[in-house]
Amino acid sequence: MYKIAVDVMGSDDAPVCELSGIKLALEELTHIKVIAFGKKEEIEAYGLKHERLEYVYTDDKIIGTDDATTAFRLKKSASMIMAIQAVKDKKADAVVSAGNTGAYITAGLFMLGRIKGIRRPALATLFPTATKGKYFVFADLGAVVDATPEILNQTGIVGTQLAKIMLNIEHPKVGLLNIGEEDKKGTTLYVETNKLLRENHKVDFIGNIEPRYIMDGRANVIVADGFTGNIALKSYEGMQQTITTVLKREIMKSFGTKIGGLLIKPALKELKATLDYEGIGGAVLAGVKSPLIKAHGTTTSFQFSSAIKIATTFLEKDLVGEITKVLEKDTDK
């Protein structure tokens, strides 16, 4: 029986999305228990009860404007911090929250600690390709903003373990996000990282990949530093959002295009399903001593249940143990 600590106060629609997500997860996964941390009145108003669900009440919570680096010291009784503390105290095996990303990953890093040998944990998620249901692991999306070649090289190793577990691929192909394919392209950081990845026997490195090609699925893992990865992620989101806005506006402009818009609805639905990486449920801070899952702030119930499922999968397939093992094998490098 795996125990998942869940902060139910983090999302934009907390605690409703979290609690209905927990309900879905408990129904589907009969081998998990959930300890939910949040405000008593709001939780009781929702009224979810389950034999494998336990509540810990707290009035305090981390908010969006809380300082990432000090929140966990100043707000020890916040739901997010108490959920992480439960994992630290071995009362739970993994933690899930949709709250303030900076505060969450900083608290997770400091409170849970790094796996031995990990320089800096990376924030990773599955990202979609043009083929529906085909994803790749994208890391780092913002945990390490000022990275080094050594950190990025290790992100390649950790990303490989994530792809094995999340995508069931035995030998994941690893690409380095860059502005050109040639090994010498990019900043000094990227030129040096390329060299290290070329020499790294623990990853199947296929070279630099430009952002316009990562969605064709040629790599199973895309490595970037946290700043660049976050810029790319938000650029994809920006263009997707812009296209949606403009297309909707233009379709509403005439009778003919409105009818056309109705007729292509199945195609638009498939497009959305193909690109909807948020359906994946969450990102993982890979490299800390217990699975820490970040759900999107705008999470739906379904996405939140999916985040709990990811936490469960990492426990079942022993993500932390696998990362530990591959880092220990430093002799075969």
Add this chain to the structure above:
Amino acid sequence: MYKIAVDVMGSDDAPVCELSGIKLALEELTHIKVIAFGKKEEIEAYGLKHERLEYVYTDDKIIGTDDATTAFRLKKSASMIMAIQAVKDKKADAVVSAGNTGAYITAGLFMLGRIKGIRRPALATLFPTATKGKYFVFADLGAVVDATPEILNQTGIVGTQLAKIMLNIEHPKVGLLNIGEEDKKGTTLYVETNKLLRENHKVDFIGNIEPRYIMDGRANVIVADGFTGNIALKSYEGMQQTITTVLKREIMKSFGTKIGGLLIKPALKELKATLDYEGIGGAVLAGVKSPLIKAHGTTTSFQFSSAIKIATTFLEKDLVGEITKVLEKDTDK
């Protein structure tokens, strides 16, 4: 009469696109002369003649795989290099090419030299917003890969001059591309740049802007280092391409969606027109002593003529003089 030196061997469809683009430009702009550099047989096969068009024949050309840093020394008789040389020798006032970007901007920088006070020229283009016909200046897109805060701060100044000239805006708003809006967000490079831009009296700095919001048009100039700017640009392109591919595929899947696809054609056309920043014609290497315009490798005739028009506008409005003037005013800083 402005004289534009044009390399007609650079594009994927050279010299046809270039020559038909020159034809369009000469017809529209009666106050320009063009000196075209390229291969005699291919130019004669196309057969364009005009009283304000002069040819300089050369068999040599820069190709995509030529090394950016050495091409201009090794291939002095290449059409691109001879076109730049014509500007250097005061035989022409500006230069346009669709060839190898790296080789072109490196050659342009070394052969034409920097405007006094410019640390490193930036590659800038107009980029679309969700509002059709509304653009912003996006720089740097790849000229300076390892930047410093001082270089980025100056890109803010140069970008402001570009926005004044290209967008006819008297007081352009400048934003810094970043992963969050708070001043302390991003890498050390971005935190330091934010500080310098805040103190810079020559720009109207409105703060950090995330990539997902730049297309709403809140800033007239977006500043980034060449690596990050290029990553963002290619991420936008990647998502646009992916959405186009998936949507086409899904629309072709059933009779109903096919009919719908036909009906929404006007909307799709408007979408394309809104996002089509390539219609702008080219990017400019801002900060060298004469206007240097890079047309897209996949340029159309129309786009190429537009690149020649941009070169002409920069001459008319004295881009180089304006940049020189604003940099000289270092006392009011």
